[in-house]
Structure formats: C-alpha cells, structure tokens
Amino acid sequence: MNLFYQPLIPQGISYLDADESRHCVKVLRHTVGDTLRITDGHGFFYDAVITKADDRQCTFRIAEKIAQPLRNFTVHIAISPTKNADRIEWFVEKAVEFGVDTISIVECENTERTYLKKERLEKVAISAMKQSLKATLPRIEGLLPFQDILGSNATQKFIAYVDQQNPDHLKNMATAGKDYVVLIGPEGDFSLDELNAALQNGFKKVSLGPSRLRTETAGLAACHILNLINN
Amino acid sequence: MNLFYQPLIPQGISYLDADESRHCVKVLRHTVGDTLRITDGHGFFYDAVITKADDRQCTFRIAEKIAQPLRNFTVHIAISPTKNADRIEWFVEKAVEFGVDTISIVECENTERTYLKKERLEKVAISAMKQSLKATLPRIEGLLPFQDILGSNATQKFIAYVDQQNPDHLKNMATAGKDYVVLIGPEGDFSLDELNAALQNGFKKVSLGPSRLRTETAGLAACHILNLINN
Numbered sequence: 001m002n003l004f005y006q007p008l009i010p011q012g013i014s015y016l017d018a019d020e021s022r023h024c025v026k027v028l029r030h031t032v033g034d035t036l037r038i039t040d041g042h043g044f045f046y047d048a049v050i051t052k053a054d055d056r057q058c059t060f061r062i063a064e065k066i067a068q069p070l071r072n073f074t075v076h077i078a079i080s081p082t083k084n085a086d087r088i089e090w091f092v093e094k095a096v097e098f099g100v101d102t103i104s105i106v107e108c109e110n111t112e113r114t115y116l117k118k119e120r121l122e123k124v125a126i127s128a129m130k131q132s133l134k135a136t137l138p139r140i141e142g143l144l145p146f147q148d149i150l151g152s153n154a155t156q157k158f159i160a161y162v163d164q165q166n167p168d169h170l171k172n173m174a175t176a177g178k179d180y181v182v183l184i185g186p187e188g189d190f191s192l193d194e195l196n197a198a199l200q201n202g203f204k205k206v207s208l209g210p211s212r213l214r215t216e217t218a219g220l221a222a223c224h225i226l227n228l229i230n231n
Numbered sequence: 232m233n234l235f236y237q238p239l240i241p242q243g244i245s246y247l248d249a250d251e252s253r254h255c256v257k258v259l260r261h262t263v264g265d266t267l268r269i270t271d272g273h274g275f276f277y278d279a280v281i282t283k284a285d286d287r288q289c290t291f292r293i294a295e296k297i298a299q300p301l302r303n304f305t306v307h308i309a310i311s312p313t314k315n316a317d318r319i320e321w322f323v324e325k326a327v328e329f330g331v332d333t334i335s336i337v338e339c340e341n342t343e344r345t346y347l348k349k350e351r352l353e354k355v356a357i358s359a360m361k362q363s364l365k366a367t368l369p370r371i372e373g374l375l376p377f378q379d380i381l382g383s384n385a386t387q388k389f390i391a392y393v394d395q396q397n398p399d400h401l402k403n404m405a406t407a408g409k410d411y412v413v414l415i416g417p418e419g420d421f422s423l424d425e426l427n428a429a430l431q432n433g434f435k436k437v438s439l440g441p442s443r444l445r446t447e448t449a450g451l452a453a454c455h456i457l458n459l460i461n462n
Contacts, residue, residue: 094448133443146292169462211329213328214362214363
C-alpha cells in the first residue's frame with residue numbers, strides 16, 4: 001500500500017507535486033479513476049480518485065477525508081546533532097516510525113557539529129511518515145540554543161544523564177497520557193551548567209538503561225520507551 | 232575511554248592486531264607503560280600495560296582480568312535480510328548497543344535480498360561492542376534457512392506477526408530472566424506456511440506496537456523491549 005503526500009490539501013490544492021506525480025503515474029502506472037491514499041501530514045488521510053494522470057501534475061478528486069486517531073500523549077525529543085550527519089538522519093527516520101511529534105536539534109556546549117541540513121531531515125521525516133502510513137508529519141526545529149528548550153511547557157520533562165546518583169529509568173519516571181520532552185546530549189554529554197539549568201527548570205534526570213548508547217541511539221530509546229508506556 | 236579488542240587473549244596472544252596497534256600508538260599516541268582497557272569479546276575485560284609501543288604490533292602485559300557481570304537472560308533476534316544492506320548493518324550496530332547475544336540472518340519465502348556481507352556485519356558488531364564498552368561480541372550467523380530457527384531451544388519463542396487476531400504486545404508476553412528468540416520477517420512479511428510452522432514449533436505471535444515498522448526497526452524494537460523488561 002502506497003501513501004502519497006500533499007500538505008496543501010487543506011488549502012484546496014488537489015494535485016500531487018512533480019516527484020509524487022512521477023512516482024504515481026510513471027512508476028506505479030496509476031491511471032484516471034484509480035483511487036489513491038493521500039495524507040496532508042496534518043492528521044488526515046484522504047481517499048482520492050485520479051482525474052488527470054499527468055506524470056508532472058497528477059490531479060485528483062477527494063472522495064473521503066479520514067482523521068487519524070488522536071493520541072492522548074505527545075513526544076518531543078530535543079537532541080544534539082551528531083558528528084556524523086547520517087546518524088541524526090537515521091534517528092529522525094526511526095523516531096517517526098515509532099511515533100514522535102516534535103524533534104528539536106539542539107546545540108549544546110559539547111556539540112561538535114553545528115551545521116545542519118534541515119531540508120534533508122524533513123525529506124527523511126516525510127518518507128518515514130509515508131512508509132509507516134502515518135498522517136502526521138512531526139515538527140522539526142533547529143538548530144536551537146540549549147536555553148530554548150528549558151521553557152518547554154511539556155507536562156513531563158526529562159534530561160538523559162547518568163551520574164553517581166544513578167537516576168531512575170525513564171520507563172519508571174514517565175507516566176502514560178502526558179506531553180513529554182526528553183533532552184538528549186552530545187557525545188561529550190551535557191555540561192554541568194546545562195544539567196543544573198535543566199534541573200532548575202523542572203527537568204528530571206533519567207537513565208535509559210545500563211548500556212552506554214550513542215546520541216542517536218539514546219534519542220531513539222527515549223522515543224520508543226515513551227511510545228511503549230502509552231501503547 | 233577507549234576499549235581495544237583482542238579475541239585471542241585466552242589463547243595467550245598479548246599484542247593488538249595491526250589496525251588496533253595503529254589506532255593505539257599512531258592515533259592515540261599511547262607509549263610504553265600506558266594502561267589500556269582491552270576486551271576479548273568472550274565476556275572479559277583486561278587492564279593491560281603497554282610493553283612495546285609498535286604501531287604494527289603493540290604488545291602488552293595483562294595487569295588485571297575483569298569479568299563482565301553476567302546477565303540472567305539472553306536475546307536472540309532471527310531476522311530477514313533487508314533489500315538495502317545498510318539497514319541490516321544499522322540493525323546490528325544498534326542491537327549490540329542495546330544488548331544482544333545472537334543475531335541470525337534468516338532467508339524467508341518473501342526475502343528479496345539473499346546476498347550477505349557477513350564479515351561487514353561482524354566488523355560493525357565489533358565496533359559497536361567497543362563503542363558501548365561491552366565485553367561480549369554477539370554471535371552472528373547466516374544466511375540460514377527459515378527452518379533452522381524452528382528448533383531453537385530458547386525458553387520463550389516469539390514471531391512478530393500482526394493479523395486480525397491482534398496478538399499481544401511482546402512487552403506483555405515476555406517475562407524477565409528467560410532466553411528469548413524473536414523471528415522478524417521481511418518487507419513482504421512471513422508466508423502463512425512459515426507462520427504456521429513457527430506456531431507448531433512453540434513460537435507465540437506477538438505485536439511490537441501500533442506502528443508499521445520496517446524490518447530493521449522491528450528487530451531493534453524487539454531487542455530493546457527484551458532489554459527493558461530485564462533492566
């Protein structure tokens with residue numbers, strides 16, 4: 001089953017963009033009268049019938065609009081960019097598969113790489129949304145300064161940080177049906193100033209388990225755990 | 232902190248291979264008298280003192296042998312290769328970070344790609360073991376025929392398969408302290424014959440959650456869930 005993407009359906013646009021049109025008409029050989037499943041990335045699926053099978057601008061008529069079931073929780077992962085850009089792209093793809101609402105790429109004191117291909121991350125998120133048949137495209141923001149996350153109005157705020165005081169595991173600290181934000185640090189971890197600033201702003205220290213995880217793996221572990229708690 | 236790897240320490244070898252020697256002496260500039268942390272990949276760490284800082288064969292004297300704490304459970308993921316080889320390599324890296332004992336690459340009826348770079352997967356596993364400071368290198372086997380997994384003597388055997396009968400979630404079906412094997416199918420899923428053969432051999436159907444996951448993501452989800460249940 002293929003899911004197509006047209007974010008402007010709510011604004012009345014009823015055709016696929018060039019890439020999607022080519023894939024739909026040239027690759028999948030859809031023709032006039034075929035029914036497509038399209039999402040606007042804003043929470044809705046559409047069953048649409050092709051009215052013009054143009055491989056540059058495939059037009060359609062919407063037959064039915066279907067709301068994706070709402071979740072009673074939201075997941076926001078605020079994560080440092082990785083030295084290797086592939087790793088953060090991989091994180092975005094997998095977080096979308098598990099379910100994520102917002103991804104903030106955050107510059108920390110020990111972040112080694114600050115250059116960010118945001119359009120590339122958005123492309124990865126769109127293709128993961130389509131592949132996992134979701135109707136909501138997560139918001140990707142960044143590069144943000146660390147301080148911008150501290151004001152988050154999430155109902156449960158966590159910072160992944162392991163020290164002598166052995167913080168509790170995220171799986172035990174998070175409760176179902178909340179709005180979560182989790183801060184994930186760079187290879188060099190958060191600075192003590194950043195940790196203290198987070199604690200002063202209502203973030204709780206959490207562990208993600210006994211293994212030493214890479215930045216992108218820690219981000220995915222947090223995203224997966226929060227989805228597991230709610231499903 | 233750097234962890235070096237020499238699998239032949241139990242056989243009396245007391246030098247690093249060429250790659251590890253170059254990294255230790257040329258890149259990290261270690262010299263005679265420096266202490267290294269080395270693993271044999273068989274469950275032991277060694278604190279070793281450099282006796283000859285040769286960048287082709289760095290020799291050492293073992294000062295202390297430390298056993299990695301044993302886990303009271305084992306995780307075996309039996310997974311179909313993915314069309315894109317990077318995806319299964321990525322799975323191996325992340326599974327090692329979370330903790331896995333055996334990875335079997337299994338050819339299923341709907342497996343599209345059967346060519347496998349096993350040495351590449353072993354390299355990925357070694358580097359992930361070192362990076363996550365573990366002392367046990369998981370066993371990687373394959374390409375195996377599907378039938379070879381059915382005889383597994385694991386104490387809890389699962390097959391990831393979602394159908395109308397909505398199987399229970401792995402997080403509720405698995406109990407702590409067991410030896411687990413989980414079968415993860417290809418993009419085209421298991422055939423009904425494969426599913427029935429697994430059920431007849433004591434495998435239980437499980438879900439990994441509401442999202443449609445790629446093969447490698449499903450494998451990692453299963454590995455992460457089994458670690459979460461035990462930690």
